């Protein structure tokens with residue numbers, strides 16, 4: 474799909490102004506398709522993110538027997554097959570660039586008595602899958618072809634799934650979700666004990682679809698999630714709010730481009746996703762939450778963002794799960810801040826669409842920003858400006874690509890990226906949306 478690299482250049486121009494809505498949340502979009510496919514009856518979805526990652530999940534659930542229909546922009550209807558009801562797919566399931574789609578679907582397939590092959594692009598083939606395969610094997614699934622815990626791999630789902638109690642060794646919503654989705658097919662109670670709470674969209678949506686799920690605290694910052702297996706999931710409408718991880722890019726662009734004022738409509742404010750907003754607030758950013766309301770079971774707000782001087786801060790590792798996808802663009806904000814920003818505990822960034830710890834450091838260095846990686850910590854020495862002028866290698870990573878372009882919008886010299894095509898995995902229309910605010914991207 475992404476055969477032709479599409480270079481792009483971002484240049485400093487005037488202030489960014491306007492009111493926009495970024496596309497639907499990627500996490501919720503994947504889950505709406507998957508739970509819709511496991512419900513009995515028709516699930517209407519509005520505001521679905523139509524990025525490549527989510528479209529691959531739509532193709533996968535269709536290949537497994539669900540009926541999937543697009544009725545208009547973001548308007549989809551899924552007719553599900555019921556828990557445990559997936560049919561064996563005729564061909565390998567291709568998840569492209571999407572770790573979330575792949576890992577969640579490994580969980581959903583693990584609870585069905587079918588065999589399926591999972592594959593993805595060169596980036597996804599490098600990412601670790603053993604973290605989900607370990608608990609899925611305990612539930613009763615088997616990997617057939619020899620694998621080193623990477624794609625492509627063939628999974629034989631469990632004929633008689635057993636409920637497990639599982640403590641993920643890494644804070645990962647994808648691993649938690651894979652276990653819960655497999656646990657849907659098991660009799661009795663499947664329990665996930667998280668040492669640190671991660672995004673809870675799977676849990677919320679399972680409850681929305683009628684599953685019996687109990688969530689309690691675990692220690693100071695963890696959670697114990699218990700799911701009663703073999704529910705009949707009832708179709709429910711899903712309205713997907715705007716993705717805070719996508720909103721992060723125009724938001725930081727507005728903060729660092731002098732004179733800017735931007736309103737971002739309907740951004741999801743789930744407390745397990747707002748680490749970036751909290752951190753930017755500590756850095757002195759002017760971000761106002763207007764019209765906070767509840768939409769489709771999630772808190773959303775319109776965010777008014779005004780440019781202003783930021784200052785360096787220390788970001789504790791405990792905050793990482795609530796902003797794990799936002800570090801590339803936070804590092805850009807840190808470069809334009811005055812003073813040093815220390816971001817701790819970023820080990821998981823090494824296994825994202827690319828090694829983001831290395832990618833962020835390379836992005837900033839190429840543009841004259843002083844940065845160090847010390848173990849799992851990232852240290853950015855902000856000077857209130859960046860020289861720019863760099864060529865950034867994006868390594869098939871949408872967020873590195875967008876973070877580099879945001880840098881270029883405020884740097885002294887233009888910033889060029891080698892390939893903008895992967896931006897469409899999570900944020901179709903990014904370039905047009907940014908141009909609509911006044912950004913110079915060509």
Ligand code: S3P
Nearest residue numbers: 500573644645646647648797798
């Ligand atoms: C996601 C979880 C996170 C995040 C990803 C989306 C999800 O990954 O980086 O973009 O929807 O569950 P991990 O669970 O690997 O941290």
